[in-house]
Amino acid sequence: MIYLDHAATSWPKPPGVAAAMADFLATAGGNPGRSGHRLSIAAGRIVYDVREALAEWFGVADPMRVLFAANGTHALNVAIQGLLRPGQRVVTGGMEHNSVMRPLRHLQQQGVRVDVVPAAADGSLAPADFAVALHRGADLVVVNHASNVTGTIADVAAIARPAHAAGALLLVDAAQTAGVLPIDLRALGVDLLAFTGHKGLLGPPGTGGLVLADGFDRTRLEPLMRGGTGSGSEHEYQPADLPDRHESGTPNGVGIAGLGAGLAWLRERGLGAVREHELQLCRRLREGLAAIPGVRLFGPLEAESCVAVVSFVLEGRSVGEVGHRLDEQHSVLCRVGLHCAPAAHRSIGTFPAGTVRLAPGPFVTMAQIDTVVAAVAEIASS
Amino acid sequence: MKHGVVLFHTTSAALRAEKLTVRAGLDVKLVPTPRELSSDCGIALRFAWGEAARVANVLAAGAVEHEVHPMPEQG
Structure with missing residues (x-):
């Protein structure tokens, strides 16, 4: 998981x-x-x-x-x-x-x-x-x-x-x-x-x-x-x-x-060390997702401008379907939809459907990020 | 030995006072507030009466609102 x-x-x-x-x-x-x-x-x-x-x-x-x-x-x-x-x-x-x-x-x-x-x-x-x-x-x-x-x-x-x-x-x-x-x-x-x-x-x-x-x-x-x-x-x-x-x-x-x-x-552990780890995870995640046809990423391009939150949508798929398949078929747990923030989704143009949100933490590994990217690629191509 | 007791408005202040005074090397103990003095906060800080001035200085430096009293005689 x-x-x-x-x-x-x-x-x-x-x-x-x-x-x-x-x-x-x-x-x-x-x-x-x-x-x-x-x-x-x-x-x-x-x-x-x-x-x-x-x-x-x-x-x-x-x-x-x-x-x-x-x-x-x-x-x-x-x-x-x-x-x-x-x-x-x-x-x-x-x-x-x-x-x-x-x-x-x-x-x-x-x-x-x-x-x-x-x-x-x-x-x-x-x-x-x-x-x-x-x-x-x-x-x-x-x-x-x-x-x-x-x-x-x-x-x-x-x-x-x-x-x-x-x-x-x-x-x-x-x-x-x-x-x-x-x-x-x-x-x-x-x-x-x-x-x-x-x-x-x-x-x-x-x-x-x-x-x-x-x-x-x-x-x-x-x-x-x-x-x-x-x-x-x-x-x-x-x-x-x-x-x-x-x-x-x-x-x-x-x-x-x-x-x-x-x-x-x-x-x-040190706040700086945890932050650096999460930045590396997010850079890898954004790069991986950006290379998948049909993926549209939100938020600033530079990881340094963000905390560890990556939102995206997949063309032709509802966010609910993507989230459900990530969970059921790939054991990747994330949150989809409006994230209790309709104002924010209006601002980025994703209201009312929302986005798929991937939010790594300090114990997530690079290998896990690669697995997640492969999972999204599989859902996109199927 | 004659004791004094410091009263506080909040428990948080009493706990802060305990930390500051222990750090300053004073011999103190948190005790239930003597009912003769106040019902303001459940705990008070007991100290040796001879150290009253030092206790007051440490608490003033730590900006802890407090009142110092001699410990009432135990019946």
Whole structure:
């Protein structure tokens, strides 16, 4: 079996991930922050250590500014719904996932103005187009760091400048880039960054979070949920302190323990080494697919402009048929269709049929890529 | 030995304080927050009262919001 669906969730995970999760359940099963006994403290220490490791990973000095969430979508909702009020204006790009577009379209119905900067057919966004759209001022800019459809990487730092000049905050959706590209909030000029734990960071599903830049005024963010935090229990009002203000309810300690192990594996292996491996896989994959008659590839030509996502269609075949045959006849697992990103597929001209998406990960080999190319060639010629 | 106790607004702050003070070579222990003092956060950091100034310095340097109290007498 060849797993090329890493853009949906990474698999397999480094062995330390399952071990850390089993260990959490076996030895640290208390509820972090709820009680003063040793199992509660042990669980709290694990959650705190991962919080601190993530703060360092994303270039934030204060670990309390890492807010855990159930997944990337949850983190994006914490940010979008916590920041925007009726009458405000948000500018976003044409490659967004529905995890951004659906909350934005919902808020549009409540009186938030939503403007979309169109993307080019290769999924790229021109920072100059953002500058034009931001001339009228805005409260928030939301941009997808890399597309889950074409892999195209957005120039976040270049979009941050006009965003800040217009008085807007910059929220980045790092679902496809956390654990894939180096991300430093300070260097990129990002105010809020939403990440998922189960893709590039190699943790389990059910993990993710929102990272607030050290300079971000935390009082601007209203909580999405309110409830028990284990702190300030004498008050019936939500506490103001981070991270508790945005972390009501028992956290996913077991998942966070696994996320910590995924991150530890990445640090040991080195982000650069993993990225270089994935670039080599994608170059080989794109070259192989491009040589097959009837294959139409999407996204930029240079692998360096993309994360490890390769989208294509095969002339005369539905994407569903290609995906099904890859799975059934060749044991190649991928994802076809719209990838929860109709806006992105409209931008690249593949709406509503979608594409076949091949997304390699750190444990995929060159030999497997050759097998996949041969499989697509076989489907194309049959 | 007389002890002091540091109170925090959040458990995360208490855990950060523990790490910072241990790293600074201080002898500390996370304990349930004495109910006489607060119900704010479930855990507090106990330390030797003679080290109060050093504890306060380490926590201020780490930007951890906190309050220092003498440990209440155990009944």
